[in-house]
Amino acid sequence: MADTVQSWGPDSIPDTAKAPVRVKGLQKFMRRHSTIAVLMCLPLIIIVACLIVYPAFYSIYLSMLNKSQTRFVGLANFTYLLSRDTFWMVVKQSAIFAISAVFFKALIGLITAHLVNNLPVKGQRKWRGMLLVPWVIPLALSTLGWWWLFDPTHSAFNYILKGMGFEEIAWLSDPYWARVSVILVNVWYGAPFFLIMYLAALKSVPEQLYEAASIDGASAWQKFIHITLPMMHNIIAITVLFSLIVTFANFDVVQIMTAGGPRNMTHVFATYSFLLGIRSGDLPLGAATSLFMFPILAIAAIFILRGVRKRGREIG
Amino acid sequence: MGTRITRRSVLKTAALGSAAIISAPYVRGAYAAGKLTLGCWDHWVPGANKTLDKICNEWGEKNKVEVHIDYITSQGEKDKLTAAAEAQAGTGHDIMSHRDWNIQVHQRVLEPLDDVVGQLIKQYGPISPVAEYLAKIKGTWRGVPTAVGSQVKPCQSRFDLFKEHAGIDLQDMFPADEAKYDKAKTDKWTWDTFLDSAQKLHKAGFPVGLPMGQTSDAVDWVGALFNSFGVVMVDAKDNIKINSDETRKALEYLKKLMAVNPPEVYAWDDAGNNRWMISGKGSSIMNPPSSWAVAKRDNPTVAEKIWHHPMPMGPKGRFVGQLPQFYGLWAFSKNKSAAKDLLLHMSQRESMAQLVEASFGYDLPSFKSMYDFDTWKKVGPPVGTAYSYPPRGDEQTSMAGAPARAEVGAQIYNQAINTVMVSKFTQGNEKLDDVIKWAEKELEGTLRV
Incomplete structure (x- = not known):
């Protein structure tokens, strides 16, 4: 042993x-x-x-190289763009596209979130699922479906309008209607994101606040203005910021629906950058065009996030 | 027992070696055999890719080279994106298909191919000036023109409607035999005659459908019309020439012509005019026979009344928009000598005839000496419909953006400066001088170094 x-x-x-x-x-x-x-x-x-x-x-x-990418040109591509009328038209269109699309997405999201929130719990899940469908379908695919509905010659919408005795609408061939069409498709795709975010925010508002307001005799509108909106302020700011960034950089909807036409009047930064950089073979200019989004979005982000921090401190 | 070298055996070996060099001049180098990869345009005609496979594989087996082809769609410009990625990365396929201006775009990373194209010109005679303009950069060929996907966009008209409503017999004017073209008759096919016919057909409820968007079908036919009116946007020496009487006349003419087109032409993509023709609503478009081929399947009663014929003539001649495709050999390819020999093989008359046949006459070689293939004589119904698809008679090929330097032309073409001008004037009702001023400013931008 x-x-x-x-x-x-x-x-x-x-x-x-x-x-x-x-x-x-x-x-x-x-x-x-x-x-x-x-x-x-x-x-x-x-x-x-x-x-x-x-x-x-x-x-x-x-973006700081010349067209053939052989020479450093500093900010020449940027100053060149700033001197072009077409570029300023693209800036204007991008702003119209992003701001109006985000506004309508937020508005529709807010209204729908309230409607869904007030549905009986039993059926709510079905509605939530159905309303999320546009957001789940790949954007390139759903936009193609929309394009068929707006088809310049055989539009399904025009078929219905004509059947009801109305005039046909030049959805994609009239530049102003074409702008409306691309914004509409973007709103259709993006509104469910706002819906789901706002629905989550609504569910987190303490029920006692509404009860207290009811006892004080507040109307539904007053409850919305004085309780719901302040409680949702931060989530609204964050979703708007996020959506603004994504919408500003949108490519698929405009490229598939109009490719920037007619008369360049639906181009946004991404499609114009693709046109200059890939299709016309001027990569530096294309890169410079896409980089113009950066300062615009950075300024928006600073203001929105500053507001969020301020409210956070107030609540804290 | 040693091998005895005699004068006779040396001569015999040398003769065999020379024969091999003549039959395959590039393969018998240090890089003989090995592997070649090709990134080719994915043909829209079912089965056409298989013919290209067959041609390449035959060569591969004979020369003991493994050939691999990836077919890349042009939908969403995926072929151009792939080429741009490979050019930037300095790696990828050996041979790559390039559409329209892509040879110019990637000229710095493309191998000179003067030896291959020079050999083909020796064999088959002059090459299309548009192909030369697009692929011969600063005196050096950087691409070999191919039939695959190459096209011209002549008139494609309903001969029954033209006869009934405009009183023009297109089959008689442009019969399926160039020798029978009667100059007295063909000279009457002018832009004025076209406008007159378009007005009558519009009144009859069968308008012509000429796209005015920013895609190639629109840019090409407007480019051809501009050329036939003598409009020059930028000349070869970088002078902006758009502010001219020719431009004013062309735009005034287009104002009248666009008024008898359906209003949706401003939103048509390259498929818009095809659908217009296939639906039976349209009387004439400017397109390759692809729309006819689809009509043959989907609406045969329309297809059998379609006739392809040359473009109308203007004050400066008769022009048709051409869009050739090329094969480029990347400078970073590891098997250049074999690649050059394959390119030569793919461009032989026999190979071209097979490719044209497989595409039912859609693919168009860049050598006029190859316009006598049987395919264009026999496809139908109606038999002979595609005979005048390749440029016949006095029709010349043209490219929107030319004669500007290719770098400048590419910008003009891809930014569709010509069709945007026309749209501003005809749809936007902007003043003619304002439109020309806008174009001048845009053209100034294309001259940027």
């Missing part, structure tokens, strides 16, 4: 048994919340760095 007796002297500790000291250190390192967070986010950080940060800096570099 003597050979089974183990001594505990320092020399008798095998090398492998010394390892736990290091393991303990590693465990301690791994237990740090910040370390774990960084490690878990690392794949995303790498993806963002490769697919967003690098292309963003590369496009800045590209």
Whole structure:
């Protein structure tokens, strides 16, 4: 039995048994919340760095080259764009497109969220599911469906209008109607996002506030103005900001419906950038066009996020 | 036992070597055999890709080179996006299809192909001036014109409606045999005659359908009309020439012509005019035979009354819009000598005839000497409908944007400056001088270095 007796002297500790000291250190390192967070986010950080940060800096570099990408020209591409009437028309159209689309998306989202919120709990889920359908269908696919409805020659809408005795509408061939059409499709696609966000916000408003207001004799409108809206202020600001960014950068709807026509009057930054950069082979100018979105969106983001922080401090 | 080298055996070996060099002049180099990859335009005609596969594989088997073809659609400009990505990355296929202006766009990373095109010109005679304008950059050929996807956009008309409502017999004017063209009759086919017919057909309820959007069908036919009126937007020496009497006359003419088109032409894409013709509502469009081929399947009673014929003549001649395609060889290709030999093989008359046949006459080689293929004589109904699809008689090919430098022309074409001008004047009712002023400013922008 003597050979089974183990001594505990320092020399008798095998090398492998010394390892736990290091393991303990590693465990301690791994237990740090910040370390774990960084490690878990690392794949995303790498993806963002490769697919967003690098292309963003590369496009800045590209926008400062001449047409054949052989010479550094500084801000010449930007100053050139600023001197073009067509570019200013694109700026105006992008602003009209994004602001009106976001406004209607927010308005429709808010109204629909209230309607759904007031439905009996039993049937609510079905309505929520159905109203989310436009947001779930791939945009390129649904826009193609809309294009068929607006088809310049065989529009289904015009068929119905004609059947009802109304005049046909030049949905895509009249530049002003074409603007309305692309905004309409964007609103149809984006409104469910607002609906779901506002519905979540509505559900988080404490019921007691409404009860207290009812006791004080507040009307439904007064409750909406003095309770619902202030409680939803931050979520409205965040969704508007998010949607503004996405809508400003929209490409699919305009490219599929009108490709920027007629007479360049429906181009937005992304489609005009594609036209100059890819179709006309002037990548630096295309990159410069798309970068014009950045300062506009940055200014919007600063103002909106400042408002959100201010209200956060007030609530806190 | 050693091998004895005699004078006779040396001569025999040299003769065999020379024969091999003549039959495949580029393959027998250091890069013989190996692999070649091609990124080719995905043909809209079912089965046409298989013919290209067959031609390439035959060559591959003979030369012990593995050939792999990826077909890339032009829907959503995916082929152009792929080419742009490969050019930027410096890696990808060896040979790539390039549409319209893409040779010019990627000229810096495309291998010179003077030897291949020079050989073809020696074999088949002069090449289309439009192909030369688009692919011969600063005196160097950077692309080899191919039949696949190459097209012209002549008139495609309902001969029954023209006869009934406009009193014009198109089959008699442009019979399916160039030798029977009567100059006295063909000279009467002018833009004025076309306008007169369009007005009568509009009154009869069968308007012509001429697209006025910003896609290639619109840009091409307006480009051809501008050329026949002598309109020059920018000349070869970078002078802006749009402010001219020719431009004013062309726009005034277009004001009258667009008034008898359906109002939706301003929103048509390249399929809009096809649908118009196939539906039976339209009397004439300017298009390759693709719309006829679809009508043959979907509305045969319309298809059998369609006749392809040259464009109307203007004060400066008769022009038709041409849109050739090319194969380019990337400078970063690892197997250039084999690629050049494959390009030569694909461009032979026998290969071209197979490609034209597979596309029912849609594909058009850039060599006039190949316009005698049987396909155009025999496809129908009606038999001979596509005979005058390749330019016949005094019809010349043209490219909107030319004669400006290709870099400038590409901007003019892709930004559809000509059709936007016409739309501003005819649909937007802007003043003629304002439209010309707008065009001058846009053209100034295209000259940017």
